[in-house]
Amino acid sequence: xxxxxxxxxxxxxxxxxxxxxxxxxxxxxxxxxxxxxxxxxxxxxxxxxxxxxxxxxxxxxxxxxxxxxxxxxxxxxxxxxxxxxxxxxxxxxxxxxxxxxxxxxxxxxxxxxxxxxxxxxxxxxxxxxxxxxxxxxxxxxxxxxxxxxxxxxxxxxxxxxxxxxxxxxxxxxxxxxxxxxxxxxxxxxxxxxxxxxxxxxxxxxxxxxxxxxxxxxxxxxxxxxxxxxxxxxxxxxxxxxxxxxxxxxxxxxxxxxxxxxxxxxxxxxxxxxxxxxxxxxxxxxxxxxxxxxxxxxxxxxxxxxxxxxxxxxxxxxxxxxxxxxxxxxxxxxxxxxxxxxxxxxxxxxxxxxxxxxxxxxxxxxxxxxxxxxxxxxxxxxxxxxxxxxxxxxxxxxxxxxxxxxxxxxxxxxxxxxxxxxx
Amino acid sequence: xxxxxxxxxxxxxxxxxxxxxxxxxxxxxxxxxxxxxxxxxxxxxxxxxxxxxxxxxxxxxxxxxxxxxxxxxxxxxxxxxxxxxxxxxxxxxxxxxxxxxxxxxxxxxxxxxxxxxxxxxxxxxxxxxxxxxxxxxxxxxxxxxxxxxxxxxxxxxxxxxxxxxxxxxxxxxxxxxxxxxxxxxxxxxxxxxxxxxxxxxxxxxxxxxxxxxxxxxxxxxxxxxxxxxxxxxxxxxxxxxxxxxxxxxxxxxxxxxxxxxxxxxxxxxxxxxxxxxxxxxxxxxxxxxxxxxxxxxxxxxxxxxxxxxxxxxxxxxxxxxxxxxxxxxxxxxxxxxxxxxxxxxxxxxxxxxxxxxxxxxxxxxxxxxxxxxxxxxxxxxxxxxxxxxxxxxxxxxxxxxxxxxxxxxxxxxxxxxxxxxx
Numbered sequence: 001x002x003x004x005x006x007x008x009x010x011x012x013x014x015x016x017x018x019x020x021x022x023x024x025x026x027x028x029x030x031x032x033x034x035x036x037x038x039x040x041x042x043x044x045x046x047x048x049x050x051x052x053x054x055x056x057x058x059x060x061x062x063x064x065x066x067x068x069x070x071x072x073x074x075x076x077x078x079x080x081x082x083x084x085x086x087x088x089x090x091x092x093x094x095x096x097x098x099x100x101x102x103x104x105x106x107x108x109x110x111x112x113x114x115x116x117x118x119x120x121x122x123x124x125x126x127x128x129x130x131x132x133x134x135x136x137x138x139x140x141x142x143x144x145x146x147x148x149x150x151x152x153x154x155x156x157x158x159x160x161x162x163x164x165x166x167x168x169x170x171x172x173x174x175x176x177x178x179x180x181x182x183x184x185x186x187x188x189x190x191x192x193x194x195x196x197x198x199x200x201x202x203x204x205x206x207x208x209x210x211x212x213x214x215x216x217x218x219x220x221x222x223x224x225x226x227x228x229x230x231x232x233x234x235x236x237x238x239x240x241x242x243x244x245x246x247x248x249x250x251x252x253x254x255x256x257x258x259x260x261x262x263x264x265x266x267x268x269x270x271x272x273x274x275x276x277x278x279x280x281x282x283x284x285x286x287x288x289x290x291x292x293x294x295x296x297x298x299x300x301x302x303x304x305x306x307x308x309x310x311x312x313x314x315x316x317x318x319x320x321x322x323x324x325x326x327x328x329x330x331x332x333x334x335x336x337x338x339x340x341x342x343x344x345x346x347x348x349x350x351x352x353x354x355x356x357x358x359x360x361x362x363x364x365x366x367x368x369x370x371x372x373x374x375x376x377x378x379x380x381x382x383x384x385x386x387x388x389x390x391x392x393x394x395x396x397x398x399x400x401x402x403x404x405x406x407x408x409x410x411x412x413x414x415x416x417x418x419x420x421x422x
Numbered sequence: 423x424x425x426x427x428x429x430x431x432x433x434x435x436x437x438x439x440x441x442x443x444x445x446x447x448x449x450x451x452x453x454x455x456x457x458x459x460x461x462x463x464x465x466x467x468x469x470x471x472x473x474x475x476x477x478x479x480x481x482x483x484x485x486x487x488x489x490x491x492x493x494x495x496x497x498x499x500x501x502x503x504x505x506x507x508x509x510x511x512x513x514x515x516x517x518x519x520x521x522x523x524x525x526x527x528x529x530x531x532x533x534x535x536x537x538x539x540x541x542x543x544x545x546x547x548x549x550x551x552x553x554x555x556x557x558x559x560x561x562x563x564x565x566x567x568x569x570x571x572x573x574x575x576x577x578x579x580x581x582x583x584x585x586x587x588x589x590x591x592x593x594x595x596x597x598x599x600x601x602x603x604x605x606x607x608x609x610x611x612x613x614x615x616x617x618x619x620x621x622x623x624x625x626x627x628x629x630x631x632x633x634x635x636x637x638x639x640x641x642x643x644x645x646x647x648x649x650x651x652x653x654x655x656x657x658x659x660x661x662x663x664x665x666x667x668x669x670x671x672x673x674x675x676x677x678x679x680x681x682x683x684x685x686x687x688x689x690x691x692x693x694x695x696x697x698x699x700x701x702x703x704x705x706x707x708x709x710x711x712x713x714x715x716x717x718x719x720x721x722x723x724x725x726x727x728x729x730x731x732x733x734x735x736x737x738x739x740x741x742x743x744x745x746x747x748x749x750x751x752x753x754x755x756x757x758x759x760x761x762x763x764x765x766x767x768x769x770x771x772x773x774x775x776x777x778x779x780x781x782x783x784x785x786x787x788x789x790x791x792x793x794x795x796x797x798x799x800x801x802x803x804x805x806x807x808x809x810x811x812x813x814x815x816x817x818x819x820x821x822x823x824x825x826x827x828x829x830x831x832x833x834x835x836x837x838x839x840x841x842x843x844x
Contacts, residue, residue: 111707114707114708117704117705118653122654122718122719123649123652125653125718194699194783198703208775208776209776209783211773211775213608214609227547229616277543278620281543282539284537285533286536286537296544296547297534351631351633353632353774
């Protein structure tokens with residue numbers, strides 16, 4: 001049966017949209033190309049992207065170098081299972097569900113029998129795949145004594161050390177397992193996290209969640225650089241998804257000792273960064289631009305005319321002062337100032353109502369970065385947290401780190417197989 | 423100068439997108455048709471809708487019968503101004519800003535001068551208008567002694583009485599003024615609320631906010647009925663935006679005594695309805711369908727085959743039981759069972775992380791309804807809150823009511839003029 005033929009809605013692994021015809025057909029055919037990297041499906045422009053499928057299966061997990069989708073639903077879980085095999089069973093169930101949802105079909109199982117709870121919660125019936133990616137990561141706490149994983153913990157996988165610029169709220173820190181669901185439709189992203197949480201009942205409980213919107217990185221060549229809630233373009237100098245040499249050097253775990261099971265994976269660092277937008281909004285334009293080192297509207301470095309002009313960190317004004325001040329965000333974060341160090345950023349803006357303690361907006365950036373070693377992030381934040389002119393306007397309030405394993409090659413595999421069976 | 427000509431980015435009331443050409447031009451021309459009702463611009467399908475402008479000016483406020491946009495940012499404010507004229511000044515500033523943002527241009531004022539804070543916070547530069555509507559309402563508390571408005575309070579504008587099915591959290595109840603911002607882009611909706619909060623500094627403080635996503639009503643004829651987080655289509659029997667006779671009868675305030683200033687306006691009732699999704703997800707399909715009185719996937723009433731088949735409330739099963747049970751949500755809410763009573767619903771789904779007290783998802787429906795008298799909502803909720811089979815799975819936790827004045831006819835007017843000057 002071809003994916004484009006009309007199927008009754010009461011079927012098994014079926015498209016959530018009836019009679020979608022050629023468009024969904026293309027998407028589903030695309031998904032069968034399991035050898036493609038996730039990048040391959042992600043170069044189109046945003047228009048019509050809700051109809052696209054990002055392949056779940058592949059040598060790498062989708063959702064890392066995939067062109068950033070519009071919406072994020074992130075969840076950290078604590079394992080409550082007491083037996084290793086129960087955790088493995090859950091990961092197998094999760095993998096099958098994530099693969100199905102990525103294709104835009106319902107969670108496997110019976111959603112139509114009268115006398116049992118539906119296998120899928122149903123709120124995405126009729127919605128498009130929306131480029132959903134579901135990415136898993138394992139936190140350092142999972143490698144304690146509970147599941148016999150201690151010998152397999154990579155030395156570099158540890159809770160982040162105390163860092164300058166943070167006042168952490170335990171309610172949005174840590175976790176044994178993380179799920180990052182990204183899609184161009186918030187209901188599709190939320191549906192993924194909700195259904196995994198439901199399927200994980202008895203093995204995990206949800207520890208914290210975060211929704212986000214907007215794109216804060218500029219992977220690929222087809223996307224405009226999005227703006228953060230400070231009104232500045234964010235991600236101009238990010239690693240591009242087609243720059244495989246840089247990705248291999250800084251993002252993908254290679255043959256480093258002690259973490260063979262993680263080869264082809266990456267480390268995810270999540271930081272909930274609160275922005276004091278009311279204070280920022282009272283700052284004058286020239287100071288805002290000095291803080292970032294860029295012009296607000298064009299995104300150009302203060303030493304250039306266009307967004308992608310390379311910053312000239314040596315340039316000086318007529319007064320002899322650095323044109324891009326010493327504490328400017330782009331100077332301190334630049335790879336030129338950090339021995340070439342780079343990370344892949346993939347953050348989302350958030351707005352979570354009013355902070356009851358201060359009456360101010362609880363808004364900011366849910367920063368996500370991928371790197372082959374958490375030390376990359378730690379080094380950057382040690383520097384930024386101490387010196388960045390931005391620190392007057394932001395604070396890191398949540399923090400977590402997770403090891404994201406390689407991709408699931410095909411339907412016979414499951415998330416974490418290399419960890420549990422390798 | 424025509425709106426389609428290329429303008430430098432450093433202009434005044436300019437499109438946020440440079441060189442958009444014909445598309446933005448159409449949108450801006452559309453906005454100049456101030457005589458159009460907001461419905462007129464809202465019949466297109468969702469594709470490409472981000473490019474559209476919903477006219478701000480008109481006899482009615484936009485955002486009430488406008489086809490529901492994808493995203494919501496709602497804020498309730500408390501007035502801190504002590505003088506009536508300061509409140510009026512703020513409303514004038516707000517009106518000009520809302521009109522500009524609805525057209526997709528920056529908040530009026532200088533956003534480019536070096537030595538002052540930008541007039542616009544800037545995070546929507548480069549984004550499309552996204553069908554933004556900004557709608558204002560005045561709460562009962564505004565009509566106390568502070569601003570001399572007590573004599574103008576319509577008798578029916580009062581805090582809602584205690585209602586069955588609610589356990590209210592004061593942190594998401596009430597407010598002197600409400601702003602409902604809806605757009606197809608969450609950053610555009612958030613930007614509107616944030617900038618009004620900023621412009622209102624000294625006259626108002628934010629009391630609570632709520633973000634939402636998805637559409638929970640089916641106004642117009644071009645939209646599919648969206649699904650709520652229980653997986654059911656929600657809004658099948660809502661009032662349609664082209665049904666002006668029903669809107670006049672149930673939604674728009676007419677010549678009723680004691681509220682002449684509100685003629686052409688409406689009352690907004692907001693209810694934060696928490697859904698216990700974990701419990702719901704464990705319920706079997708047949709019970710879920712009995713609770714609503716509809717089939718989950720097709721949306722058809724249990725007495726019909728297709729979504730828009732009229733429910734047959736008299737139908738009985740072979741056992742002699744009502745096919746749509748007595749406590750089914752659609753039976754209790756049906757106008758046939760409520761002396762023909764109707765309201766216009768315009769709600770959004772929300773997911774706000776984890777409820778720290780229970781470890782469950784803080785998710786549900788941010789219910790918004792418009793009616794010509796809050797008594798319409800009160801009557802329905804008295805009935806639903808007592809008898810609805812849904813009550814096992816939901817709880818009303820937030821509540822507010824606001825009087826939404828008529829529209830602002832043109833740039834010489836402002837929100838609430840009929841209240842303050844009439």
